Amino acid sequence: MQILRKVFFYCFLIIYLTVCPFLVLYAFGYIFNPKNLKIIQTGLLSLATIPPHATIxxxxxxxxxxxPAVISGLIPGKYSIKLLHKEYQPWSKEVSIAAGKTLLFENSILIPWHWKTREISAxxxxxxxxxxxxxxxxLAMSHKLKDYYVYDRKEERLWPLMAEDGSWGNAKVLERFTIRGAPGLLFCLEGEGKKRYAWIELKERMPKLKDMSSLFLEEPLYVDAPPNDMRFLFSFEKGYLTRMxxxxxxxxxxxxxxxxxFGISSKHLYILTNDNTLQRLNYDKTNGEEIAIxxxxxxxxxxxxRNFLKIKAFEKNIFVFRSQRGEFFISYLSYVFADKGILGVExxxxxxxxxxxxxxxxxxxxFSGVGQESGLLEKKPQMRWIYANAEDISACFWALRGSYLIFQDKAGVYLLEAQGDGEVLCTLITQAKKDASIWYAEDAGMLYYLEPRAGRLMSLEIIPKSHLSLLLLPQRVTQDTESKE
Known part of the structure; x- marks a missing residue:
């Protein structure tokens, strides 16, 4: 009996000494590969979909x-992943798993066989x-101010911008200047044989129009104002700034x-002098500070x-300079990126x-992780041309916290997956009126566009309302396209 006990003891001891190290290694992401008889570090794959409960x-x-699921113990290499869900098209992608790293596909949008659309106006x-x-x-039906309409997506209401009998109604719209966060916009109009400027606040049944013609001594090249504060406007003309x-x-x-x-943020005015000195100062010109570029x-x-440059400050030390000819520059500390033909930034x-x-x-x-040290070098921004098969892009938006892009190319509107590496998944969503623009509202998960033939205002649900509250945080996207139309 004593001998039998010893036999059991040593058997369990051998099993423990043999299996336990492998369990510990497995817990830390290592496994034994029988093919090459080596211990290797594994990788992880995290998958989450909209809607959830897709078969993997x-x-x-x-x-x-x-x-949603996290798949562990994957040997480094390439894998073919497919996700299936009833009433949705199959999602498939070739992915590369790296040792000791997690590949994330957070909230991958499954494409329905039929998108949910709604006609807002005929x-x-x-x-x-x-x-x-x-x-x-x-929304514009013609170049005349009386043919402009306003749509409030939150209230789901559509109304004329101007009263039919308004004296400004027959004026021709020459230019429009939009101000970030402002519930209105500045119009440059032609009427009664002269050029006039008017700020119109978008109020249903009671549009508030203010004639600002006397404040514009010269034709402005660019107009901007502090977000949500339209008292002070700044206009750029012939190398100088006018304050109104x-x-x-x-x-x-x-x-x-x-x-x-020049450019404006929520708290500061940014200017670039003729000798290429970048400065940050208050709206009243106090507390000027030079920023090294x-x-x-x-x-x-x-x-x-020497073309005029519109300045945008994103985060600390991230500056974008863009001319109306499409010349484009990004400055982040010692990192510089330059290109031309850029149409918009977000x-x-x-x-x-x-x-x-x-x-x-x-x-x-x-720019995620920039400023962190990687070995002896500071991590730099990672640049990637994510899509290069377009012909005539007219609008582009971030969607789902930087995981997707929505863009219009000629008459087609596309959903482009921007997460992960390797191939990108690009799906045609719908057809829209060419050169009429589109609009994606991130907090509503809704795409707005004009139907290509009749120009009717339509909406298309990208993300179901039932998922929005869990997926989206308050608005965190700043878009910068040409505000001078």
């Missing part, structure tokens, strides 16, 4: 759990003008001179063209990704 296939094998519109960081969109007080109806010409660019930027041939604060697009392709600069 890895190669030809069905995984035990449905989405009127025939020619153009749609979204007002950035508001719930309003402007809309309430006091006062104008301060040549408020700042010797400039080749890399010498490589000032010496760049495109930067030296920054997602949550993912810290900067989106920009040209006529034929879309680029993304990833």
């Amino acid at each position: 296939y890895i190669g030809k094998s069905r995984y035990k759990d449905k989405t 009127r025939s519109f020619k153009e749609m003008i979204p007002l950035p960081e508001t719930s309003y969109v402007l 007080d809309a309430i006091a109806e006062a104008v301060f010409p040549k408020y700042l001179e010797g400039l080749r660019g 890399d010498e490589a930027l000032s010496k760049n041939p495109l930067f030296a063209t 920054f997602d604060k949550g993912s810290k990704k900067l989106l920009f697009w040209k006529k034929d392709k879309i680029g993304v600069l990833d």
